[in-house]
Amino acid sequence: MSAAASLQPGVPGIVEQVATARRRSRVRWRLQFALTWAVLLGLLGFALWASGNINLDFIASAGPYIVQGAWLTLLICISSIALAVVLALIGALGRLSSNPVLNGIASLYVSLVRGTPLLVQIFFVYLALPQLGLTLPVVLGGIVALGFNYGAYMTEIFRAGIQAVPRGQAEAAEALGMPQRLVFRRVVLPQAFRIVIPAIGNDFIAMIKDSSLVYVLGVQELLWRASTLGRRELASLEGLLIAAAVYWGMTIVFSFFQERLERRMARGDR
Amino acid sequence: MTDAALPAHVGDVIVRATGIEKYFDDNHVLRGIDLEVRQREAVMIVGRSGSGKTTLLRCLNFLEEPTVGSVWIDGVEVAADPLHARDRRHQEQIRQIRLRAGMLFQEFNLFPHMSVLDNCIEAPLRVRGEARQRAIERATYYLEVVGLVEKRDEFPARLSGGQKQRVAIARALCMEPKVLLFDEPTSALDPELIGEVLRVMEDLAHSGTTMIVVTHEMHFAREAADRVVFMEDGVIAEQGPPEQILEAPRDERTKRFLRRFLLT
Numbered sequence: 001m002s003a004a005a006s007l008q009p010g011v012p013g014i015v016e017q018v019a020t021a022r023r024r025s026r027v028r029w030r031l032q033f034a035l036t037w038a039v040l041l042g043l044l045g046f047a048l049w050a051s052g053n054i055n056l057d058f059i060a061s062a063g064p065y066i067v068q069g070a071w072l073t074l075l076i077c078i079s080s081i082a083l084a085v086v087l088a089l090i091g092a093l094g095r096l097s098s099n100p101v102l103n104g105i106a107s108l109y110v111s112l113v114r115g116t117p118l119l120v121q122i123f124f125v126y127l128a129l130p131q132l133g134l135t136l137p138v139v140l141g142g143i144v145a146l147g148f149n150y151g152a153y154m155t156e157i158f159r160a161g162i163q164a165v166p167r168g169q170a171e172a173a174e175a176l177g178m179p180q181r182l183v184f185r186r187v188v189l190p191q192a193f194r195i196v197i198p199a200i201g202n203d204f205i206a207m208i209k210d211s212s213l214v215y216v217l218g219v220q221e222l223l224w225r226a227s228t229l230g231r232r233e234l235a236s237l238e239g240l241l242i243a244a245a246v247y248w249g250m251t252i253v254f255s256f257f258q259e260r261l262e263r264r265m266a267r268g269d270r
Numbered sequence: 271m272t273d274a275a276l277p278a279h280v281g282d283v284i285v286r287a288t289g290i291e292k293y294f295d296d297n298h299v300l301r302g303i304d305l306e307v308r309q310r311e312a313v314m315i316v317g318r319s320g321s322g323k324t325t326l327l328r329c330l331n332f333l334e335e336p337t338v339g340s341v342w343i344d345g346v347e348v349a350a351d352p353l354h355a356r357d358r359r360h361q362e363q364i365r366q367i368r369l370r371a372g373m374l375f376q377e378f379n380l381f382p383h384m385s386v387l388d389n390c391i392e393a394p395l396r397v398r399g400e401a402r403q404r405a406i407e408r409a410t411y412y413l414e415v416v417g418l419v420e421k422r423d424e425f426p427a428r429l430s431g432g433q434k435q436r437v438a439i440a441r442a443l444c445m446e447p448k449v450l451l452f453d454e455p456t457s458a459l460d461p462e463l464i465g466e467v468l469r470v471m472e473d474l475a476h477s478g479t480t481m482i483v484v485t486h487e488m489h490f491a492r493e494a495a496d497r498v499v500f501m502e503d504g505v506i507a508e509q510g511p512p513e514q515i516l517e518a519p520r521d522e523r524t525k526r527f528l529r530r531f532l533l534t
Contacts, residue, residue, distance in 0.1 A: 139343070162341035171333055172379035172438075176445060177369040180361070186392065190383045 048241075058235040059242065066229065066242045069183030069222035070250065076139065076214065076221060079136035079206045085200065092158035106155065113152035119213055126217045149210075151205055154196075157203075161196035162188060169221050181212030198265060199257040208250050212243075222246055277496050277511075281309030283450050284480055285371075290329055290339035290350075292322070292504075299325050300336070301504035307449065307482055311345070312475040314491040314512070315484045317501035318527055323484045326501070327451050330482070331365040342446045345368045346511045370441030373451045376435040379423050380426040380441070386413070387422040390441045398445070405444070416470050432463030436470055449502040450474070453485040468494075488531050490514050500524045 018050050094106025113121065122145040125136060136144060165188050173183040215224035222243050230239025285307040288398040290378040292300040308311050308395045315323045328334040336350035341424055348363045381389050390409035394400040398527045400408075413419040416436035426434055435455055442450055452471070456464040468490045475481060475494045485491060491498055491512055500523075520527050 033466045145301060166379075168375055168376075168377050169381065170377040171371075172381070173393075175331055175333065175368055175371075175373035176441070177365050178393060179365060179397075182396055186396065187381055191381075194383065 012075050013080065018144055022235070024035060030117030032197045053237065055233075055235045055238055058238050059235055062229045062233065062235070062239065063242055066222065066225045066239060067246055069225040069243075071244050072139070072213050072221040074166055074250070076142055076146065076211050077204065079143045080150060080211070081200070081204050081207060082118070083143060083147030084150035084154050084203070087147065088154030088158045092149060092162055095155060095159045098188065110152045110155050113149055115205060116222050118145070118210060120147050122216060130182070138214075138217040142217050144209060146214065147209060150207060154200070154203060157196050157199045158192065161192040161199075164195050165191045173230070194265065198258070201261060204250050204252050205258065208254065209247055212247070277311075279478065280311045282497065283307070283342055284309045285330065285482070286342040287326075287330060288340050288342070290326065290336045290341075291314070292325055292326040292329055292334060293337045299504055300329065303339070303504075303506060305499070306453050307480060309448075309480055310478040311480055311496045312494055313446065313482045313497045313499060314495040314501045315482065315501060316488070316491060316527075319506075321501040322504040323501045324453055327373075327482065329372055329454050331368050331453060333373070341367060343367050346370060364419070369445065370448045371451055372437065372445055372449070374438055374442060374453065374455045376454045378426075378431070378438045378458070380429075380434055380438055382426050385423050385425055385427075386418065387479035388435050389426070389437060390444045393441075394444050409440065409444050409445075413437070415443070415473075417438045430461045430463055432466045433468045435474070439467075439470060439474075440487075449480040449482060452481060452485070454484050454486065456485070456487060488516060488528075500527065502527070 070254065086203035091106045091109060094102045095110070097103045097106070122142070125141045125145045127204035129136065129141075169187050169191065170183050172245040173181075176187070211221065214221040215221060215227065224251070226239035227236065279487075283303070284305050287303060287305045290300050290303040290305075291298070303326055305313075305326075315326065317323050325334055329336045329339075330343075332341070332348065335352050335355045337352055340347055340348055340349040342348075346363070346366045348360075350356075350369050351360050354360055381385075381392065384392060387409055388408065390413065391402070391405040394405040394408065395402060405525075410419055411420070416439050418433055418436055418440065419439070421433065423428060425438070429437065431467055441448075455471070456467050459467065464487070468487060471481070471483070472490070472494045483495075485505065495512045497509060498512045498519070499506055500515055500519070502523045503526075508515060508519060508524045515524065517526060
């Protein structure tokens, strides 16, 4: 820094001044940003309160019960994403397979699931499967429906991730005499995983919200608790506000981890 | 070439490619190549880009399946079988060839998710089923040979290009191949990093490592080669000792090719 300053004999301390100014403007920007949020949210809260229609007693009494539905939401999301990852890995292998039957199965899975609404798929598990003689417990049914749905989207992500590993990596492993299976497991797959981890994180955050759809099965997760109690006590507004706040909070928390993870990955290979 | 022209240090034939032809669709890239390489011999393949030299090298370990021809390395012979290239038996034969031929790439292709040491012991552990201790000892030895033993716990991203290529050489040597195939090993390097890689290669050549090198480094070929093979249009146009090929070429095409290098 002193060397840089000495190169600027006409303006002593200019380097430090520029750095200070830049730091100040950054702090100011953040303050104004945070203030904007606080004001907007404050106005929203005030408007709701001022309308006189908010039942604070309901929030106090039913709130904890509704909020605790978040645990089931989380459990469903974690289980579904795990199922989706497994399906996606198998699906991606199928989509990349030179075997027309395997490739056909995987492509049909992706096409069917992506071509129909998630809600239809959830109803299918809940209403149509029992007609075929298969009745799943509701929580499991929700997990299966969400996992199958996300697995199809993730299949394409995994396929792209595997294809994004440079061809030279597999060639180097093959040249060392590694058999195909080992090449894939030890060289290609670990690198593909690193490529798709941010996308899996994105899907997880999206799933936190999509998991609300399983309330139609009667799974007592966040939205089910909010809407059922709200309707019974004529406090749907309050119930839904609580649920929305919890969903929002969860996505903020996971987005924070997701961003940190992505930044760490962006820094490259250790 | 006749036996009289062989340098004294070379041994028996260890690599023999016979009648190699390669088409990419209807592009006839290799038009009948016969090549024999002897133990401890350093063969440098030169020629303009598009002459087929890299394709030839990749055909030797079947990273490209030749359309016609066969490759014999140290007792294992594999005939080109483009119609059944993916068949398990053919793939297993190819693997036996690859276990005898280490390969170095222009882009190094170190495994970025493994440390330098893990890069070196991965194949010995999982392909040759070697004991871990033994694999580590050998990796340490070869990392010393390339002068990078102190980097054994680093990840490839932290190495310079020259260091990466030297690690790749150590990784290949850890499989104790009969021959090393170099595919333009310095072409992706900054000029100031080329020397360290060429030095390692020259040491290997002088200590009796059998190698086949595709290169544009004429000076290096002159210093380290036992034999220079000049390729043009998918055939071997001329081959012989470096002094002969690089200084007194007889083939008109070789002369034209070398004129470019002499001018610079």
